[in-house]
Amino acid sequence: MYRYDDYDQKLVDERVAQFADQTRRYLAGELSDDEYRPLRLQNGIYIQKHAPMLRIAIPYGNLRADQVRMLAHIARTYDKGYGHFSTRQNIQFNWPALERIPEILAKLATVQMHAIQTSGNCIRNVTSDPFAGVAADEIIDPRPWCEILRQWSTFHPEFAHLPRKFKIAVNGAKDDRAVIRCHDIGAEVVKNAAGETGFRVFVGGGLGRTPIVGEQITDFIAWPHLLTYFEAILRVYNRFGRRDNMYKARIKILVKALGIDAFRAQVEAEWAHTKDGPATLTEAEVQRVAACFVDPDYAELPASDAAFEAAKAENTPFAAWVRRNVRAHKRPGYAAVVASLKKTGVAPGDITDAQLDTVAELAERYSFGEVRVTHEQNLVFADVRQSALFALWQALRDAELATPNIGLLTDLICCPGGDFCNLANARSIPIAEAVQRRFDDLDYLHDIGDIELNFSGCMNACGHHHVGHIGILGVDKNGEEWYQITVGGRQGNDAAIGKVIGRSFAAAEVPDVIEKLIATYIEHRHADERFIDTAQRIGLDPFKLKVYGETKTAARKVANA
Amino acid sequence: MPKLIKNGQLIDDAWQTLRLAEGDDPAGVNVPAGQWLVPLAVWQAQPALAARGDVAVWLAGDDEPAALTAGLATLALIAVNFPAFTDGRGYSIGALLRSRHGYRGELRAIGDVLRDQFDYLTRCGFDALAPAEGKYTDAQLEEATRQLQDFSEPYQASVKHADPLFRRQRRAA
Structure with missing residues (x-):
């Protein structure tokens, strides 16, 4: 994992001082709400229903045990004893007092942690x-490149007030995860034909109000040009980018308006x-960062551990x-182990x-x-080790982190929703739980097999629905909570946006609807065919028929589509 | 008299800013005596202003800095307007004027300019920072001049730092 040098540490320390001063001036009435808002957002602070929410950055999802212990300390000392991992690999605390956030930072x-640029109209x-680093299908470890991008994007003077937020993801394996x-x-x-490392780049993808799958802007940018090329895009x-309407301000709208070819030309x-200017990366810098991501001190082990095989059998x-x-x-x-944070309830x-x-201790002991x-x-x-x-x-299992449901229906993605979030149109957590309870039979869950159910409490799509x-x-209809269902979306190399099946449902109907969708899949699936593959093969109609019955008119009344 | 921060010092500001109202004709609008910052459209429509010596130009977020390249060497002052402090186009305009077009005169941020932007503005090449009149007391501005630099060694190359940190300093592996 990356470790700060003196320069990294000094920047983060200076940020702590800067933000403490900004917060002091805000609390003293020297900064207005409007003036403080972008400053606090760029430090991960939202004003939520109950209290400020603090979102702490976990760069590309990597944590050390001492950092996990600090998160435990923060949960215990400044919050109500828990935190929430987000769909962007960060962690959020829902109950800290604003006055104490400088102390938390x-x-x-x-x-070596911070909350820099975890929100706001910045990178x-x-x-x-x-x-990353352990997958068999990996071509190049993405983590050094993520760290190089992290440093480049941190306090970039030109891009602190973009038209809207800007999210970057990097993958280095055959499968996009x-x-x-x-x-x-x-x-x-990627590597090109000559064996040189570089990047295939997509631009203008995004979920939210206008979901769009990104388009390829280049099939190969050689690694020294990573930062200058990204700077040109930014x-x-x-x-x-549009600044007149926040709903049309993401880069995807600019790319669509210009067309990918004209955007690329610009x-x-x-x-x-x-x-080839000064921001061109040097071999020395890439090696310096990459040195933090070399393999740990692996032991030479047999491919299969006899005791492990025996335990599985027994x-x-x-x-x-x-x-x-286990992967x-x-x-x-x-092996790589996924600890489930999707226990029903x-x-x-x-x-x-x-x-x-417990996670910190287990990481030290086993990973x-x-x-x-x-x-x-x-x-x-x-x-x-196996x-x-x-x-x-x-x-x-003792820590209730061993629910055997990774990739199954109950391993659903879910935003905090209306219980916590000011942006939400509807609650998500209780409905997600109702769905999990409906599918509490493990045999049935395993029979359904691989499926991804994603749940967002509003069209901002934090739950990647x-x-x-x-x-x-x-969705909100006249002040009431309703739920719109889509089928056929997918992440990965064939990323696609799901299609709305028809009119939306009341909260209490949602588990029934999911059950009908699953029943449709079970009826139509071929042997060993996953839900998404069946859905792609048979199309939406059989699902609609099962859910809405024969009344075709009902299906046309699409709420908030 | 309004104040501005120039190269880290608090000084009096004698320049006034001319803004066009809806329907004003850039070619016909009168630029009175005194030191005036005028919109790009007025600057372009009234070439005689360049000879006055007490008129300079300000750019809006959607103005193209390349439009000034012809007379850039003779301009002593260019201002960039921030209609709202959250409108970040001015940072790119400043950076382009300095790094692409080689502008060496005074580069001034005007409009909704707040002290918490000073670090980023300075790194993008602004050497003059003019918050709206009455926005801050002189004492607050004095305090803010100490805050022009929030970060002693930023990562990026910028107008202020010709090289990124990885070329500026030797970073231990």
Whole structure:
């Protein structure tokens, strides 16, 4: 993992001092609400229903044990004993007092953490593949490039007041696990025919009110030009992105309005001036950063551990957990483990202070002291010996972090929704729980198999509902909560936006509707066919028919489509 | 008299800003005696203003800085207007004037200019910062001059730092 040098540390310390002064001036009445808002947002502070919410950056989802312990301390000391992992690999605390946030930031700085640019109309936390460095299908480790982008985007003087927020994701494996096509910029680290490292870049993707799959702006930018090329994209966006209407201010609207070819031409005209300039990356800098991401000290192990195989054969619950929550690893004898934050009855992504402490301890004991956050709101121990899996499972089970449901229907993505968020049109957590309870039969869940159900409480789409195989969107109709259902969205290399099946539903109807969608899949599926593949093959009509019956007119009344 | 911060010092500001009202004709609008900052449209429509010596030009967010390249060497002052402090186009305009077009005269931020922007503005090449009159007391501005630099070693290359940190300093592995 990246470790700060003196320069990184000084910047974060200076930020703590700067923000403490800004907050002091705000509390003293020297800064108006309007003037303080962008300053606090660029430090991750929203004013929510109950209290300010503090969103802490977890760069590309990577955490060390000492950092996890600090998060536990913050949960215990400044919050009500829990935090919430977000779909952008960050963590949010819902109950800190504004007056104490400078103190929290000062404590975070002692473990090389901060809340810089986790909100606001600036470049946000860069996200990436939670299996980076350990996945067998990896081409190039994306983490050094994420860190280089993190540093470049941190306090960039020209891009602090963009038309709207700006999200970057980087993936370096054959399978896209970072949803790069649904980001303002998505970068895929690749090698060209000559074996040189570079980036295939997508631009103008995004979810939210206008979901769009990003378009390719270049098939290859050689690595030295990463920053100058991104700077050219950002400069064109900063100058020409719309500022008259916040709903049309994302870069995707500019790309659509110009067309990808005209947008590319503008970026390249801009880039022609800065290419090979001082921001060109050096071999020395890339090596300096990459040195933080070399393999840990792996042991030479046999590909298969006999005791592990025996435990699987003897212990059915352990075997079920291994089947769903354990992933293959590039090294013989090792595995990557997903700790589930999707236990029914707990808000998806929520974690208590005691659980955080347990995670820190388990990371130290079993996974080289590190843990990653996934955008599906779970945690990953990336480097666990097969021989330790049984002990890790027992410890996770004791901490209620071993629900064997990764990739299953109950492993749903869910935003905080109307229970916490000021932006939400509807609650999401209680309805998500009702769906989880409806599918509480593990055998049935496993029979349904791989499926992604994503839930957002409003069209800002923090729950990524557009790219869920089934998406649920909370909508407001005359002050009442309704839920619109989409089918056929997907993340990954074939990212697609789901289609609305018809009129929306009351909260109490949602579990029934999901059950009917699943029943439709079960009726139509071929052997070993996943929900999303069946949905793609048969189209929306069979799902609509099952849900709405024969009354075709009902299906045409699309609420808030 | 209004104050502005120039190269880190608080000084009196004798310049007034001419803004066009709806329907004003840039070619016909009268620019009175005294030091005036005029919109680009007026500057372009009344070439005689350039000879006056006490008239300078201000750019709006949607103005193209390249429009000034012809007379850039002779301009002593260019202002960039921030209609709202959250409108970040002016940062790019400043950076372009300095780094692309080689402008060396005074570059002034006007409009909704707040002290919490000073660090970013300075790094984008603004050497004069003119918050709206009455926005701050002199004492507050004095205090803010100490805050022109929030970050001692920023990561990026910018107008102020020709090289990014990784070229400026030797960073230990």
